Amino acid sequence: MYFFLSNLSFIDLCYVTSTVPKLLFSFFREKQTISVVGCAVQYFFFSMLATSESCLMTAMAYDRYAAICNPLLYASIMSPTLCVWMVMGSYSAGLMGSLCQICALLQLHFCGPNVIRHFFCDVSHLVHLSCTHTFFVDVLLIILTTIFGIMNALVIMISYSHHCASHLTAVSLFYGSGVFAYLSSSSGVSSSFDRFVSIIYTAVIPMLNPLIYSLRNKEIKDAMKRFQKKKGNG
Template identity: 75%
Template sequence: MIKERNTTEITQFVLLGFSDFPQITALLFVIFLILYTTALSWNLCLIVLIRMDPCLHTPMYFFLSNLSFIDLCYITSTVPKMLSNFFQEKQTISFVGCIVQYFTFSMMGLSESCLMTAMAYDRYAAICNPLLYSSIMSPTLCAWMVTGSYTAGLMGSLSQICALLQLHFCGPNIIKHFFCDMPQLLNLSCTDTFFAQVLLAILTMLFGLTNALAIMISYGYIILSIMKITSAKGRSKSFNTCASHLTAVSLFYTSGVFVYLSSSSGGSSSFDRFTSVFYTVVIPMLNPLVYSLRNKEIRDAVKRLQRKMGSC
């Protein structure tokens, strides 16, 4: 009997997750549930706040609301399945479900990388060209930059899915992780994964190094502009306008680089799984908090919303 090239004998995978820690299963479930609900609440509140307050209808907050939306999709692509598997005897995910999960996870991650670069350019325009800021960051350009971020993420994720669908999975089907990630899937393939590995390396270069380099160049110009400001108050105000974004960028890239460098062999150790939690769960939860704590405009918008609701 001749088998078609693109068919697979495996119809489902087993996600081990954190099953090797049965003593703390309930504790881990509670912790991840709290982190997930907190991330959902903070990101949704930030989106609603930006939408409702006219004072926040600026390029910076337009990008920030899209970042919150991406974080919502990003964390939802992995955590609900992980939570549902905690108390199931068979922690399985279908082949199609695994592909869809990785597609969503990859698309949101790549889109966020591009959006971070767009936000860095926005801060560059605001600090280095304040008089021309309104004309540079027009609504049309902002819309194109956000659309470009989603499109780039979609194309990058689709290319990986196409490469995955060319692989043959004949067993074993055990993924030593809490979600379907590319390194684990490549390890389970029965066929040559050279093309998929090359594609992954190319996408890492395009989305990781290129965006990181663009952000570094933008902040290089920003630092030079801030240094030219004579008053200490002016320098402090300029720095505060980009401190939140710089913090979010640092967390996003350092956690991603650390995890993928440490998991180059497949990322199946307990340490790899716990470190993966940081960039899949903790970062999406922290982003709205990072942008809110040091942002006077958001705090003022919250107060205005409270007064409006009180008057109603």
């Protein structure tokens, strides 16, 4: 469990770093611009980390299901080697999914005005800026969303609904806000509420994940009690 949580924390840290620093930098500048290459690089890392987190959450759901529903067989089911392979598979799936999207996006032509009404380079907004046919990109996004989004979400929901409501809360926030943001921006027009929801799943949820996944842990509770007791004595 701690092995998976440490990797989730690492992904969340990188996930926030892919968008928030540029957002803050642009916020304090009068001219808010980004190059085409910079936009592609930003979305590459954002997409890779989001997909990796989705796959890692699925691996964590299977790990918790095995631990709670088959405790006597857990050591043989979830061997250290299998855990490493599951984490590496999550990173590899994120890398491959992101590469496919970037290669497809780079085939598009943008003839202007190239104005993204969003705080980062998201694929739904980039596609609507293209002056060429985007059928292939649209089909690719549907396929990737089905594989890494809907299927992963179903596996996680089925697993966590049986044994772990706190993890289900984290997953629901991650997928719920992300799906809403992509559906609401399908028209190509980004409202203020759309940007607000995007902030939730790109910055707020990664910050909340350590709390959601750790507060029910006995060791974390004991450490907080010791800290409060020490603070009270001091």
